[in-house]
Amino acid sequence: MFLTTETFKENAVEALGNEQLQRAMHNVEAGFIGKRKAAADRLPEFDQLRANARDIKNHTLAHLDLYLEAYEANLTAAGGLLHFARNSEEARSVVLDICKRVNARTVTKGKSMISEEINLNEALSAAGVDPIETDLGEYIIQLRGEHPSHIIAPAVHVLKEQVEADFRRVHTHLAPERNLDEPESLLGEARAVLRDKFLKSDIGVTGANFLIAETGTSIIVTNEGNGDLTQTLPRIHIVIASIEKLVPTLDDVSQILRVLARSATGQDFSVYTTLSTGPRRPGDPDGPEEYHVILLDNGRSSMLGSEFQDMLRCIRCGACMNHCPVYHAVGGHAYGSVYPGPMGAVLTPSLFGVDKAGHLPNASTFCGRCESVCPMMIPLPKMMRHWREREFERNLSPATFRAGLSVWAFFATRPWLYHLATRIGMLVLGFAGKARGRFSWLPLAGGWTKYRDLPAPAGATFQAAWAKRPRT
C-alpha cells in the first residue's frame, strides 16, 4: 500500500500540469461513460437489478459472521484451505510461507486490488520470489515501477508511445528494429512474453470478485484470460480476498453479475466469469493441486455497524471514478492510495485513517454523479460528508479553513446580518465585475481563481431576486 494522500493537493497540482496525463485521461471519458449508458439502456431491468444487488449485500453484511462460517465449511469440504488475516502483514506472511514451503521462484498474478492493498509484490521480491503481473495493464505498470491509477484499468494514465518505450527497454531479447506502432503489436508481444512465464510459474495468485457461501466458491471476472491461466497452470492457486466479498448463493451473485460488467466496461457480460472451488479433483487432468484462500480484514470488520458500512457493498466496478470530474482532472495517482476516485475517498480513510487520508473526502464537487451510476447504490457523497465532519470534529482540518467556517457560522446564525452582508457583497462584486463579466483574481480566493474564473454576480443576491420574481 503506497500512501501519499497526505500530499493530495500537491499531487493534484502536478497532475493538472502533466500534459501526457491529461491526454491519457481523455480516454476515461471516451472509453467508459457512453458504453456504460448504452449497456444499462439495453436492459430494462437494470435499475431493479441494482436495487436487488444492494439488498443482497445489505443482507449479507448484516449476517456476515454466519455466511463466513458457511463459506468456510463448504470451502473446506471441497478440499480448499482457508486462512484468516487480520491485517496486511498476516496476509503477506501466509503467501510467503507457502512460497517457502514449496521453494517457489516465480509467482504469476492475476489482477488483484487486495494484492496492491497489502503490498504483496514488494514482500515477494524481498523474499527472493519473482512476482509477475499478467493482466496487460498491471504488467505495463509493473514494468514502469508504478502503481495502478484505476481499479479496473490500472494503466489508463499511460499512452501507447510510453508502453512502446517500456517494452523496448525491458524486452531486450527481441529484435530492436521490430515494429511496435500499433497497439495490436504491443498486445501480441506481451502475450508471447507472458505465455512463457505462465507455463513456468510455481504459484498463481488471483483476487476474487465474489466468494459464494453456498458452495465455498471464489469468482474472478476478467476479459483477457490471464487470471484463468494464472490459476490453472501452476501447482498452487492462492486467492486473496477481503471479507466483504461474500455473497450467499449462486442465485444472489447472478443478480450482481448482471450489473457488474455493464457498470464497469459497458459489456453485457465480461468475457470470462470463472468459478473455482477447491483444488483439482481426483482424475482431473489439469488445475492446481492446492487451493488456498486468504481472507483479509484490514479494518473492514470495524466499518460494520458504522456510518461507513454501506461502502462494504462496493464491487470495485470503477463506474464512480469513470464519472467523476475530479478524477478526470487529476487522474488516479494524485489520490495517493490504492483506491482512487469517489470510492477511494470513502474507503481510504476507513482503512488507513482520516488523519492520513483526510484530504480525499474533500476532493469532491458533490455533483452526485458517482452515486447515480453506482450499481450498488452506495451513497458516496453522503459518506464523504461524514468524513469531512469527522475530520472537523477531530481538529484535523487546516486552521484557515476552520477560521473561515467560524466566520461563516457567525453570519449564518444571524440571518439579518447575513442578508445585509451578502447584499453588500453582491453589489460590490457586481459593480466591480461589470466590465469583464468575470474575475480572474479575487482577494482571499487566489487558490480558487488560479485555475478558473469566477463569473461576476448579477448584483443582487438569490434571495433578493427570488423575492422580486413575477408571481403567477
Place this chain on the structure above:
Amino acid sequence: MSARDDILATIRRSLGVTGREPTRRDVVEQRLMRSPRGLIPKRADLPPAEQVALFIKMAEAVSASIARVASLDEVPDALAGFLRAHNLPMALRHGEDAIFTAIPWDRQKTLEHRSGRSDGNDLVGLSHALAGVAETGTLALVSGNDNPTTLNFLPDTHIVLIDAKDIVGDYESVWDRLRSRYGRGKMPRTLNFVTGPSRSGDIEQKILLGAHGPRQLHIVVVG
C-alpha cells in the same frame, strides 16, 4: 485469539450480535438451502427455438463465430471447413467427453484429433459445453477429464460444441443443472462462463481481441 476468531468477534461486536440468535441462524440457513431466485430479465424468457436464435445473436455480437449443424454426423465437415477457411492445420485436441467418441471422425480422414489436456502447443482446442446462456451469448464449461480447462485458454483457437437442447435462457438455469449434476452446495473445480474470445482494453482503452486467452472462439450448435 486466532485471526479467525478475532475477526469473527469484531464482526459480531460491530453488528451487535452474538452469532447464536436462532432467527438470524434460521434466515441464513434457509437462504443457503433454498437459494431464492432473483429477478430474471425478460430478454431471454422465450420459447426454446428463439432462445437458440438469441444465443447466436448475442454470441456473434461479442465476436464469436457460429456454425449450425443438424446432427453430430455433420460435425467433422463443419470442423474441417472452419479450419480450412482460417488456414489452420487439420489438427485439434479435445477431452474424454462421450460426445467425442460419438462423432464419426472418419468422415474427414485428414482431420487429426488427439485427446488430453493442453501443454500449450495446440493451435486448436475443442470442448463440449455444459450449457449456453441466451441472455448474453455465454458458454458454460466445466473442468474435468471430459473437458480439461487448459483447452479453454491455451490454444489460439477454441471451438466449442453445444447441443441446441442445452441452450437455456439465463445463468440461473445453469445453476439448476449444476445442482442436479453435482449435488446442492457442490461444484466442479472450475466452471468457466465464456462470452466471446479474449480481449483487452488496457492500451488507451481501445478494445483488441486475443489477449491471453484464445484469439478466436467458434461455436458449433448441434441440432
